[in-house]
Amino acid sequence: MEKEIIDNHASVSAISVNFLDYAVKQGGCLNKLDLLDDDLPPMLRNYKYRLHSWPWFISPKTQRMLEDCVCLVPGLLVRAVLIELGNDAKRFCQFYDVADVIGELLLGGALQTHFVSQRTDAILTDKGLKIVELNLGFGVGGWQIQWMDQQYRKQRELKPFLDKLNCRSRDIPYSYMNYLIRSIKKQKAHGPKGKANVVFFINDTFIGLDGPRMISSVFEHALRDQGCEGNIYFTTELSELSFEDDGVFLRGERVGAVVSADQAPPVQLTRACLAGQIIWSDDPLQWVLADKRFLALLYKHRKHPSFSEDECRTIETFLPWGAPLRAGRVEFEGNMEDLPSLLLRQKDRFVIKVARGGRGNDVFVGKHQQIHDWMRLVMRGLAEGNWLVQEFCRSLPFYGQRGDNGYGTFDAVWGVYGFGDEYSGCWLRLMERDSGNGVINSDKGAEESIVYEVSS
Helix, strand or coil, X not given: CCHHHHHXXXXXXXXXXXXXXXXXXXXXXXXXXXXXXXXXXXXXXXXXXXXXXXXXXECHHHHHXXXXXXXXXXXXXXXXXXXXXXXXXXXXXXXXXXXXXXXXXXXXXXXXXXXXXXXXXXXXXCCEEEEEEEEECCCCCCHHHHHHHHHHHCCCCCHHHHCCCCCECCCHHHHHHHHHHHHHHHHCCCCCCCCCCEEEEXXXXXXXXXXXXXXXXXXXXXXXXXXXXXXXXXXXXXXXXXXXXXXXXXXXXXXXXXXXXXXXXXXXXXXXHHCCCCEXXXXXXXXXXXXXXXXXXXXXXXXXXXXXXXXXXXXXXXXXXXXXXXXXXXXXXXXXXXXXXHHHHCHHHEEEEECCCCXXXXXXXXXXXXXXXXXXXXXHHHHHCCEEEEECCCCCCEEEECCCECXXXXXXXXXXXXXXXXXXXXXXXXXXXXXXXXXXXXXXCCEEECEEECCC
């Protein structure tokens, strides 16, 4: 093993280096592990993404870095878009391609991040942890990894190492339910009896037939821990909601929070959310924040006088260079450059992506593109107007299990969860270094790994 890569593991935690010694030097965990079996809930027994055989371990220092990443940046994003667009609802709606009524409501006071549900995708580079995307709402993936905790802990190859550690995997689904209940109480969006009622509008294909049972169990656990009463409901039709002067109701019960991962909402739900009658974790603010140009706008305005020195430092720390992909000049490394010319001249330094996309689609890494294909993509982005460009963030190399028996070098993307104003855990996606097209995404073949918090 190379000292440089071992040092990268050491920067994450001392335990990570100890694990490398156990797994590789002692040969304790070189075999590929089969982590799926009948001990899992039915929903996850045929989990479609590949699971990495090695868990990850993060120190308190690394955890604090992840906390800052998800807790400090969202509020700055909102301020950046107001600097860019002001309170001009027409410009706002044109930029984000939302209905006029949504733009007016958002600019009327809804651009707040107190109740944001997010997963920040970040890459640990030689310049530090850099945010490359913000994913919002219940529909983002990765939370399923929590149910794999028992699967890792019982493996014959891993058990001797894990049994000696005081380690935990932060329960992301439990954190999400706590966030819903906490938000209902904070917003006073419950009924006269103080019940924290939550309704999920999600179809069976999203969470599986046993999904409601799994989610209900986690919700009831969070209710008990917060000393609350409440109910959780599952239905497929938002039209079942009724909007009254004193709140939002489902079948006669006051609802405190709504989760609607895969449905187009009625405008009444937006109004009720803005009026403080209900918590809606997938509200229109999520759609706006999920526009990847937000990060580019924040970077552009990082020196604006409305940001304090600490806030400027946060932006410089966590954001890579970025800009909306459009004709004209941009500042890059202290020089004013014509953006299309810069992209063609130094393609290996950049990534271009559509502003609203997912699953690694419409993301193109310059160093993996032929020059004629890259030119075509740049022209497409300029013509369509809803693309952005970012400086390519190359992951530090890390070791991981590879093949049926062995180890190799991997790049990693950190999926960091923040619910409301709290850090809520993370999980990793790993891709063999320099493989594929440079996009590290589960749908593109990346392996997922659980993350354990350790003391050093």
